[in-house]
Amino acid sequence: MSEGVRIALVGCGAIGELVARRVYASPPPGARVVAVVDRVAHRAAEVGALLGVPAFTDLAEVPAVDAVDIRLPHDAHAAAVLHALDAGLHVLVEKPLATTEADGRALVEAAGASDRVVAVAENYPHLATVQAAARAIEAGRIGELVAVRTTRAYRLDGVWLRDGWRQDGGPAAGILLDQGTHHTSLLRHLAGPIAAVTASGGADTVGLTLRFASGVIGQSLYTWVTPAFGPEIEATAYGTGGRIDIRVDYEGAGGSAVLRSGEVLVEGEDYYDSHRAIVADWVGAIREGRTPLVDAASAFADLRVVLAAAEEVDRWTL
Ligand SMILES: NC(=O)c1ccc[n+]([C@@H]2O[C@H](COP(=O)([O-])OP(=O)(O)OC[C@H]3O[C@@H](n4cnc5c(N)ncnc54)[C@H](O)[C@@H]3O)[C@@H](O)[C@H]2O)c1
Incomplete structure (x- = not known):
């Protein structure tokens, strides 16, 4: 692998194209895309041309x-990962696992059981804002952590609707599966393991209440049927001595982690x-023979919370 890890990018849809443009067109050291794959030939051809x-x-x-x-739809991940491991390949797979x-x-x-590296493209643990907030909580900057709240509110539109699998009611569909592991990984990063979850909602809007092993309480709200209003406070950690807000920006460099005292941790x-x-x-x-930041076990912990929440939706009615 002296010339770098030879990678095939599989799935040239919305995120595959974005990653090709924003990552693989000028790749990090040691990464080299040598082929692209999509069952829709013109998408593969366009991304192939972009990367040469x-x-x-x-x-x-x-x-x-x-x-x-x-970078395939949710219900194609498992078979694709198993196939790749059978072929002796290292794997990066989109969320959910x-x-x-x-x-x-x-x-x-x-x-x-394999000696290959399996990593999952779960973004929040990689965000500098989330890492800084987690460090501040750990250092006691907001006193004792008592609660964490997250919100993901936007309108699903454009390229994200193109192939229809997010809204067709099938095994890949619904906001809980689409956004839930993201926020579960964020919550776990801030407050540790999750011990219990309940939920209400449907395919487009869901609310979760969580209890962490530490006793901290969490709430998450996801909806993709409301207009987005730029960088939003997507997570707040509440402590006995203060709060931290994490703002996430999907359109530019407006993400930040800020203590309510006004101190900016990251912007x-x-x-x-x-x-x-x-x-x-x-x-x-892969090159150093170590575990990636988000491995299969970590992604499975997030998936289990999401699947448990799906089981719990509206279980208790009055
Ligand atoms: N981490 C993030 O920031 C982020 C953002 C968006 C999407 N995603 C994830 O990325 C994944 C893909 O989402 P998307 O919005 O790009 O979907 P998409 O439908 O736009 O793209 C998926 C592509 O896979 C192709 N495809 C499907 N089955 C195939 C197969 N068996 N062989 C070859 N090609 C096949 C389709 O033709 C399509 O072009 C999902 O898991 C989604 O949750 C992650």
Whole structure:
């Protein structure tokens, strides 16, 4: 691998194209996309042209690679990861790890039994704002942590609707699966392991109440049917001595972590830059033989919370 990890980018849809443009067009050290794959030939061809590499409609056609970066719809992740591990390839796969508990568990087992690196593209643990907030909480800057609240409120539109799988009621659909593991990983990063969850809502809007192993209480609200209003406070950590707000910006560099006292911990962060950190960490893990920041077991912990929340939706009615 002296010339870098040879990567096939699998899935040239919305996020595949974004990652090609924003990460692989000038890749982090050691990463080298040598082929792209999408079953829609013109998408593969366009991203292949962008990166100057050959395009394919089936991974089986791709010549020798060391690793695959899988950017497919949710219900295609499990089979694609297992196939890649069978072929001896390192894997980066989009969130959520899988769509069922059984598939998630099978992936954790397969990853554990293999000597390949399996990383999951879960963004929040890679955000400087989230890392700074977690450090501040750990250092007691807001006293004792008592509660954490997260919100993801925006309008699903444009390229995210193109193939319809997010809203067709199928196994990949719904905001809980789409945004839930993101926020679960964020919550776990700030407050540790989650012990219990209840939920209410439907395919487009969901609310969760959580209890952490530490006794901290959490709330999350996700909706994708309301206009977005620029960088929003997506998470607040409440302590006995203060608060921290984490603002996330999907359109530019407006992300920040700020103590309510006014002290700025981090500012100027662009959410989508985290994809560069994710790829750099994955390739670093491959080259150094270490565990990536978000491995299959960590992503499975997030998935379990989301699946438990889905089971719990409106269980108690009055
Ligand atoms: N981490 C993030 O910031 C972030 C943001 C957006 C999407 N995502 C995740 O990325 C994944 C993809 O989402 P998207 O919005 O790009 O979806 P999309 O539908 O735009 O793209 C998926 C692509 O995969 C292709 N495809 C499907 N099955 C295939 C197969 N078997 N072989 C080859 N190609 C196949 C489709 O033709 C499509 O072009 C999802 O897991 C989603 O949750 C993550």
